[in-house]
Structures are given as C-alpha cells and as structure tokens.
Amino acid sequence: MSTxxxxxxxxxxxxxxxxxxxxxxxxxxxQSRTFTTHDGWHRAVHIDSEPKVVRHLPKLFKISEKNVITGKRGRGTNWALGYHGVKSSGDDHLLENSLESIRKEVERCDMYSGIVLTHSLSGGTGSGFGSRLCEALRDEYPMNYLLSVTFAPCASGESPLQHYNSLMCLATLQRSADGIMLIQNDDILAKVQKRSPDNQASFTSLNKVIGHTLAGLFLPTDSLATSRDVSLGQEPWELLRATCPMPATKFIYTTHLAKSKLSWEGLVGQTLHTIPRYHNTGQPFSSLSGVVVARGDSTDSFGASMKQGLSHKIRTAWNFVDWNPFPLDVWTAFQNTLGPKDTASVSMAVNSSCVTQFLDTVCQRSKDMLDAGAYLHWYERYGTGKEDFEEALNTLQVCQEDYCSATKPG
Ligand SMILES: Nc1nc2c(ncn2[C@@H]2O[C@H](COP(=O)(O)OP(=O)(O)OP(=O)(O)O)[C@@H](O)[C@H]2O)c(=O)[nH]1
Ligand SMILES: [Mg+2]
Known part of the structure; x- marks a missing residue:
C-alpha cells in the first residue's frame, strides 16, 4: 500500500x-516501498508559491525535479490570496500544476492508499493554498484517504492574520480531510527549550522533533506486518482508522520520545505528560481513541509491561469514552531507527477533546477581530468576505459541539 x-x-x-x-x-x-519507489525515489510532491525553500530539494534528496512545483510569488500570510490564487499579475497555475504532478505520482503507485498533506495553518500558501488543494484532492480521489498534518502558529507574537488564516484553514480541513493531525508549534518549542541548555530553539530543532514524531507513527511496525514479516505499509491509514472512529471528530494529537536507559514505564510516563489532560477550568478531557507505538522492543517486553499496569496508566491518562470498547491500539517494532543508537522510542497519537480548547481560542480571537472589522479588507480584496468567516466559525462551532456530545459521560 503506497502513500x-x-x-x-x-x-x-x-x-x-x-x-x-x-x-x-x-x-x-x-524495503516496503510504501514511501519510495523500488529505486528509492520519494513518493512526494513539494509545492510552494515561491521557489526559495523547495528549489534545492532535488539536490538533497531523491526527488524528481518534476515533483517540485513553484508559483510566481508568495501568498503574503493571507489565506484568501493562497486559496483564490494570484489573478491580477497572471495566474501561475499552481493548482493545476500541483494536481497534475500528484496525479502522476499516484499513477506510479502499485496500490495507492492515500495522501498525507503537510502545511502550516497560518502561512498564506500553507493555509490558503493548502485548503484549496485539500478540497481539490477530495474531489479527485473521493475513495482514498486524505490526512492533513498541520502546524499551528505560536499563540501570540506571530502575525495578526494568523487567527483568520487558522480559522479558514481548519474549517476547510474539517469539511474535506479524513483526519487532522494538529501539531502546535508552542508545544514543540516548549519541549525543545526544556532540553536545550541555553533555552534556545530554532526551526531546525523543532522540525527534527516533528520529523521523529511523524516517522514514529508512520514507519512500518512488526505488529502490522504479515506473518512472513512483510510490511504492507498501512501504518498511516491504520492510524487514521484507529484514531478517527467518527467522521465529525477527527483531530489527532501526537507526541514522541526516544531515550536510552529508561524502562518502558519511564518512557511512556514521560511521553504521556505532554498531552493536556485538563481544561483551564479543571474539567478533565476525554479521548475517543488512541495509538501507542513502541520501537526498539528487541526483547519483546513492551507487551508484558502493558499487561503489568502500563495499559491502565495510558487508559487513565487518556480517560477514554465509555462507548468505545477498543479505544487503544498498540504497535511494536523490534528496531528503533529514530534517535541515537540503542535508544527505544514511544510515539503516541490520540483523538482527545483537548482540541476544543484550541478551537475555542481560534474562534474567539477571530470573532473579536471580525466584530471590530479588523483586517477584513485584506481578505475581501482577494474574494473572501465576512460571510465566509462566519460560515467557518459555524463549522468549527459544530465540530466543538460534536466533541462535547461524543465525550459526554454515559
Ligand atoms: N514547525 C515549523 N513551523 C514553521 C516553519 N516555517 C514556518 N513555520 C510556521 O508557519 C507559519 C508561517 O507559514 P509559512 O509556511 O512560513 O508560510 P507559507 O505557507 O510559505 O505562506 P506564505 O509565505 O505566506 O505564502 C508560522 O506559524 C511559522 O511559525 C518550520 O520550518 N517549522
Ligand atoms: Mg512562504
């Protein structure tokens, strides 16, 4: 199965x-050729409205030049410009070129399963063009999976437009994607700063942590291999199936830790800490379902640790809903290729009602700006008006209500 x-x-x-x-x-x-072709070429398409970040990629990786798509100019942190595209200075056909390149890549797969889309929630290209592309991919591949991995900006200090952009992008993803893996830059930053002796962090250090977290969840595991140890490459899609049992509630939180000299109990305990358990009001969050992946299980001891109390610890921390009888999937891999030699790693993905707190902040800040008419003309200029924002607010409000009813006790 190819991704x-x-x-x-x-x-x-x-x-x-x-x-x-x-x-x-x-x-x-x-070996499984899930993410690469038989001769090592990445099954990936890299798109940006400006060339500076993507043009070097074919020199660094086995990426075909044809899979690097660029436009004429950046989308200036504006969702509307990213979504509707540059028209005044001549269309740069970013959407058509991207879809064509993706179609060719899909046709190269033996057994195509779905697309993983990575993009920011607040950049003009990531949020606006990412939204447009997500809708187009849904139309083009209605029967295949579509998983968005999206990066939320720091809560303050970035761009005044970040709340509008996040609102519009989240509403589109809620309508078009099958799952939304939400990675908050603030959370990763806190993690990286804690580990750095001088409290410093760069995008490179953040991205390294993010890369390990995603790979921890997507790489082949022995649990999902066939009896002859052949990986079918279904991890991303099993993850989606396990964590998003209902289409209306599809936000996934992730976390990951790799360490040596720590027992599984220590590793799981530290990893569990990083996902919020309580609302600001003190109310506990609830989870619909979750997946735990343990890598470096060379002595086959993770299963025994789970039976001896780890499973209970995870279930208590995630406070699973009563109506899901099988809320926890556990996968293991003999080897851990993430992190330094001789480390073991634990990666987690959980669909938790803690997302409502984040959605609430995005909606509240956008609504305050909308009521004041702040920055609206920047969006109207490119074809997005107040009624579009109101519709997006409504979509996210319904999503929050769906989380409330899905996690309401008995
Ligand atoms: N984790 C992480 N976040 C990033 C990185 N680069 C930018 N961001 C975040 O992404 C948001 C800005 O989006 P970008 O991806 O830079 O913008 P873009 O999608 O290229 O869109 P435009 O430049 O506006 O056309 C901000 O919230 C940044 O904090 C990165 O390398 N890693
Ligand atoms: Mg850019």
Whole structure:
C-alpha cells in the first residue's frame, strides 16, 4: 500500500526534510516501498508559491525535479490570496500544476492508499493554498484517504492574520480531510527549550522533533506486518482508522520520545505528560481513541509491561469514552531507527477533546477581530468576505459541539 506525501509552503516543506531523513534511514520502510519507489525515489510532491525553500530539494534528496512545483510569488500570510490564487499579475497555475504532478505520482503507485498533506495553518500558501488543494484532492480521489498534518502558529507574537488564516484553514480541513493531525508549534518549542541548555530553539530543532514524531507513527511496525514479516505499509491509514472512529471528530494529537536507559514505564510516563489532560477550568478531557507505538522492543517486553499496569496508566491518562470498547491500539517494532543508537522510542497519537480548547481560542480571537472589522479588507480584496468567516466559525462551532456530545459521560 503506497502513500503519497504532499508538502505545501515553507513550513510544510521544511518539516518534510526531517521526515524524509527518518524514512531514508529505515530499512523496513525502503524495503516496503510504501514511501519510495523500488529505486528509492520519494513518493512526494513539494509545492510552494515561491521557489526559495523547495528549489534545492532535488539536490538533497531523491526527488524528481518534476515533483517540485513553484508559483510566481508568495501568498503574503493571507489565506484568501493562497486559496483564490494570484489573478491580477497572471495566474501561475499552481493548482493545476500541483494536481497534475500528484496525479502522476499516484499513477506510479502499485496500490495507492492515500495522501498525507503537510502545511502550516497560518502561512498564506500553507493555509490558503493548502485548503484549496485539500478540497481539490477530495474531489479527485473521493475513495482514498486524505490526512492533513498541520502546524499551528505560536499563540501570540506571530502575525495578526494568523487567527483568520487558522480559522479558514481548519474549517476547510474539517469539511474535506479524513483526519487532522494538529501539531502546535508552542508545544514543540516548549519541549525543545526544556532540553536545550541555553533555552534556545530554532526551526531546525523543532522540525527534527516533528520529523521523529511523524516517522514514529508512520514507519512500518512488526505488529502490522504479515506473518512472513512483510510490511504492507498501512501504518498511516491504520492510524487514521484507529484514531478517527467518527467522521465529525477527527483531530489527532501526537507526541514522541526516544531515550536510552529508561524502562518502558519511564518512557511512556514521560511521553504521556505532554498531552493536556485538563481544561483551564479543571474539567478533565476525554479521548475517543488512541495509538501507542513502541520501537526498539528487541526483547519483546513492551507487551508484558502493558499487561503489568502500563495499559491502565495510558487508559487513565487518556480517560477514554465509555462507548468505545477498543479505544487503544498498540504497535511494536523490534528496531528503533529514530534517535541515537540503542535508544527505544514511544510515539503516541490520540483523538482527545483537548482540541476544543484550541478551537475555542481560534474562534474567539477571530470573532473579536471580525466584530471590530479588523483586517477584513485584506481578505475581501482577494474574494473572501465576512460571510465566509462566519460560515467557518459555524463549522468549527459544530465540530466543538460534536466533541462535547461524543465525550459526554454515559
Ligand atoms: N514547525 C515549523 N513551523 C514553521 C516553519 N516555517 C514556518 N513555520 C510556521 O508557519 C507559519 C508561517 O507559514 P509559512 O509556511 O512560513 O508560510 P507559507 O505557507 O510559505 O505562506 P506564505 O509565505 O505566506 O505564502 C508560522 O506559524 C511559522 O511559525 C518550520 O520550518 N517549522
Ligand atoms: Mg512562504
């Protein structure tokens, strides 16, 4: 089963470099040809409205020049410009060229399963063009999976347009994608700063953590291999199936840790810490379902640790809903190719109601700006008006209500 990766905008493409380094280091991934062709070419299309980030990629990786699509100019942190495209200075056919390149890549797969799209929630290209592309891909491949991996901006201090962009992009993803893996830059930043002796962090260090987290979830595992140890490459899609049991509630939180000299209990305990468990009001969040992946299980001890209390610890932390009798999937891999030698790693993905807190902030900030008429003309100029924002607010409000009813106790 093959997956095609589509990386959009500066953020989506910068993160992709770290993800692909992990894929390239993993023998099982290369052998299964899930992410690469039989001669090692990436099943990936890199798209940006400006060439500066993507043009060097074919020199660094086995990426065909034809899979690098660029436009005439950046989308200036404006969702509307990214979504509707540059028309005044002559269309740069970013959408048509991207779809054509993706179609060819899909046709090269023996058994195409779906697309993983990486993009930011707040860049003009990542959020706006990413939204447009997501809709177009849904139309073009209605029967295949579409998983968005999206990066939320830091809560403050970035762009005043970030709330509008996030709102519009999240609403489109909610309507078009099968799953939305939400990675918050603030969370990754806090993690990286904690580890850095001088409290410093760069995008490179953030992206390394993100690359490991995604690879930890997507790389082949022994649990999902056939009885002859052949990987079918279904991890991304099994993950989607396991974590998104209902189409209306499809936000996935992720976390990952690799360490040596820590027991599975220690590793899981530290990893669990990073996903919020309580709302600001003190109310506990609830989870619909989750997946835990343990790599480096060379002594086959993870299963025993789960039976001896780890499973209970995870279930307590994630506070699963009563109506899902099988909320936890556990996968293991003999080897861990992520992180330094002799480390083991744990990666987690959970569909938790903690997303409602994030959605609430995005909606509230956008609504305040909308009520004040702030920056609206920037969007109207490119074809997005107040009623579009109101519709998006409504979509996210319904999503929050769906989470409330899905996680309401008995
Ligand atoms: N984690 C991470 N976030 C990034 C990176 N680069 C940019 N971002 C975040 O992405 C958002 C900006 O989006 P970009 O991807 O730079 O913008 P773009 O999609 O290229 O869109 P335009 O440049 O506006 O056309 C901000 O929230 C940044 O914090 C990166 O390498 N890693
Ligand atoms: Mg850009």
């Amino acid at each position: 095609v990766f589509v990386h959009v905008g500066q953020c989506g493409n910068q993160v992709s470099q770290h993800l692909w380094k992990c894929f390239e280091k993993d023998g099982a991934a290369l």
